[in-house]
């Protein structure tokens with residue numbers, strides 16, 4: 001069983017190194033912990049055949065190193081590097097105690113039963129603080145495994161303390177000992193899968209965000225806007241409620257690119273996105289519709305409300321120049337507004353076309369202004 005646990009640890013470490021070779025989210029540190037874990041159990045298995053300094057002192061000290069690396073891995077997952085001394089401290093303490101009590105199996109069980117749970121409690125603390133991971137299923141699996149290991153070590157420590165454990169040693173075959181090794185085998189695998197699941201869930205969430213948001217401004221991208229509009233239309237048709245759109249475009253943006261450079265142009269786009277997002281209600285959805293054009297969806301808003309929102313946005317952009325190292329860039333926007341009480345799902349496209357025409361009118365009228373058009377005719381067959 002000891003050899004199997006060692007082999008499983010090495011195999012799991014290899015799998016983790018292969019599955020996520022970038023190893024930036026604690027996976028590399030966790031794989032290293034598994035290598036130490038495998039080495040520790042390999043040394044346990046050689047008890048009696050190699051000097052006790054290796055099979056007792058080194059093996060048990062390696063176990064404190066395993067838990068220290070697990071803590072470092074979880075901290076790294078959360079983007080908090082663990083100072084080296086916090087890793088070294090329990091290892092140094094372990095080396096001292098296991099060296100001192102090298103000949104006393106019961107005393108060593110008491111040390112493992114106190115130092116190990118204390119280290120693993122820190123792992124759990126680091127895992128859930130200050131906030132639970134957004135997708136907690138991997139963290140739950142890891143926590144349950146770590147908790148089982150903690151209970152196991154506490155139980156063995158308590159048995160040793162109450163002298164209900166004879167001093168025969170690690171390789172004594174007993175049902176308790178066998179259960180302990182099976183549980184240790186299972187928990188290390190489940191805990192490792194828990195961490196892998198955490199990194200996978202995080203990567204999936206990042207991919208979903210990438211697919212639905214504009215990489216430059218962080219706002220919703222065109223695809224998300226179109227999907228949200230279709231969903232909103234169905235809702236607005238059902239409740240026969242008002243719905244409005246604002247299509248806006250940065251004025252003379254080409255001049256910004258030409259005179260201040262493309263990088264400054266990108267910063268102006270980010271800046272305008274920030275101003276829009278800061279001024280809107282939670283239920284409104286601003287997004288980048290293309291190039292230097294933004295679309296704002298305003299559910300439950302009539303024309304008067306939409307004109308008010310558009311004017312607030314225009315004023316806010318005008319009042320907030322984009323800060324740059326070589327001097328702020330004054331920015332203005334032109335806005336086209338359209339509102340309707342949609343009666344057919346196909347009204348969304350008609351609304352965008354109408355807002356586009358209003359935006360064109362705003363540009364023609366001199367820019368830095370809001371224009372609105374009449375409520376559009378929706379496709380007759382769509383409702």
Ligand SMILES: Nc1nc2c(ncn2[C@@H]2O[C@H](COP(=O)(O)OP(=O)(O)OP(=O)(O)O)[C@@H](O)[C@H]2O)c(=O)[nH]1
Pocket residue numbers: 216249250251252253254255257261262263264265266269290291292363367
């Ligand atoms: N920096 C940067 N520029 C972009 C991006 N997307 C589009 N553009 C530029 O936006 C500019 C749009 O220019 P035009 O369509 O002529 O519009 P404009 O200069 O704003 O003029 P008006 O809209 O009529 O006021 C072009 O120069 C595009 O290259 C981007 O992601 N980053």
